[in-house]
Amino acid sequence: MQTLLNQLYARAPLSRQSAYQTLLRIANGEAAEPEIAAVVSAINMRPPYLSEIQGFRDAMLELAVPLDLEGRRTIDIVGTGGDGKHTFNISTLSCVVVAGAGYPVSKHGSYGVSSKVGSSDVLLALGYEFSNDRDRLLSDLDRAGICFLHAPLFHPAMKNVVPVRKALRVRTFFNLLGPLINPALPAYQLFGTYDRSVSRVYDYILQAESDRAYCIVHALDGYDEVSLTGGASVRGRRMQGVLYPADFGLPILRPEELYGGETPEEGRAIFLQVLEGTATSAQQAVVCANAGLAIQVIHPERSLIDCVAEARESIVSGRARGVLRKLLG
Incomplete structure (x- = not known):
């Protein structure tokens, strides 16, 4: 996590895969609350990067409870x-x-x-x-x-x-x-x-x-x-x-x-x-x-x-x- 934080504080964008893995670690309880707060705060201080949002989204959709609408177009x-x-x-x-x-x-x-x-x-x-x-x-x-x-x-x-x-x-x-x-x-x-x-x-x-x-x-x-x-x-x-x-x-x-x-x-x-x-x-x-x-x-x-x-x-x-x-x- 420290390596990740150093990268974020240096304002270097995470790759899509790295962002995906970071969110999985958070979701799986592998990061303590202070570490989560540090990650969130570091990302807040930078503009949104496409690769990061894509990777975070990949993880969220993978972990989500699915809802099949059976073809209903909503x-x-x-x-x-x-x-x-x-x-x-x-x-x-x-x-x-x-x-x-x-x-x-x-x-x-x-x-x-x-x-x-x-x-x-x-x-x-x-x-x-x-x-x-x-x-x-x-x-x-x-x-x-x-x-x-x-x-x-x-x-x-x-x-x-x-x-x-x-x-x-x-x-x-x-x-x-x-x-x-x-x-x-x-x-x-x-x-x-x-x-x-x-x-x-x-x-x-x-x-x-x-x-x-x-x-x-x-x-x-x-x-x-x-x-x-x-x-x-x-x-x-x-x-x-x-x-x-x-x-x-x-x-x-x-x-x-x-x-x-x-x-x-x-x-x-x-x-x-x-x-x-x-x-x-x-x-x-x-x-x-x-x-x-x-x-x-x-x-x-x-x-x-x-x-x-x-x-x-x-x-x-x-x-x-x-x-x-x-x-x-």
């Missing part, structure tokens, strides 16, 4: 988290809205890192019980149009890292891995990243997976999703550029309009208000923007404004609310 909307913006849970709400529009969703998520309103925090507050039972999740998917993969249940080998991440309370390279390690391997995915360089790394990795359609978004002011507070960089097989609120047919928002509160209960209240149509116009708009962009990943031939309208109709019609009701049922 989508996930997921951000790295850790952007420090304290927004309400836009990605999970967008998933529910997309499911309400008729597109199956396999949502992968966990607890918040820099906020109290991560996907798992909000779902717990709503009364959802996590499971990695395949039959139950497939039943959720067929009945509600969405299933939720609580990351700790699908990546049990990472239990050795949990105390370190909780102690640090800052984003780490595990935030970078989260969106890339959905065990269901959805056919479609809308990724959000807090950094443009991370978007490039994701793009290099995903270009090699020709059977998946994807879009990677990074708001130019640091959000790991479409925020409508300004422009957002987007990357995908068929797109690369910057989208502005006008491209969605939506107004520019102020950062304070996206605040999600400090407790899961506050996050729960906003979640329900959006689905019930009683949320603020800003909260509704940002959810429709992300859900609309996700729908366009599935249907790239459709205009973005039409896809946003489809997302809005999912809320207005009550179908999105019905998805949550069935999921919690």
Whole structure:
């Protein structure tokens, strides 16, 4: 481990194989908590390297509890988290809205890192019980149009890292891995990243997976999703550029309009208000923007404004609310 740490402190990138072996050692309990913290901190101080993210991801997917969807083509909307913006849970709400529009969703998520309103925090507050039972999740998917993969249940080998991440309370390279390690391997995915360089790394990795359609978004002011507070960089097989609120047919928002509160209960209240149509116009708009962009990943031939309208109709019609009701049922 000392040799590894010397390499990391010298800012020399790990090879894909070395990164893979490092994560296996951590997962297998071969590294003490101080060593794990040292590795995490050293990697945090450097830009993301493609070889390292590939190797860490290889190990995580190998160790994960698999979930065979038996040919069901699903989508996930997921951000790295850790952007420090304290927004309400836009990605999970967008998933529910997309499911309400008729597109199956396999949502992968966990607890918040820099906020109290991560996907798992909000779902717990709503009364959802996590499971990695395949039959139950497939039943959720067929009945509600969405299933939720609580990351700790699908990546049990990472239990050795949990105390370190909780102690640090800052984003780490595990935030970078989260969106890339959905065990269901959805056919479609809308990724959000807090950094443009991370978007490039994701793009290099995903270009090699020709059977998946994807879009990677990074708001130019640091959000790991479409925020409508300004422009957002987007990357995908068929797109690369910057989208502005006008491209969605939506107004520019102020950062304070996206605040999600400090407790899961506050996050729960906003979640329900959006689905019930009683949320603020800003909260509704940002959810429709992300859900609309996700729908366009599935249907790239459709205009973005039409896809946003489809997302809005999912809320207005009550179908999105019905998805949550069935999921919690």
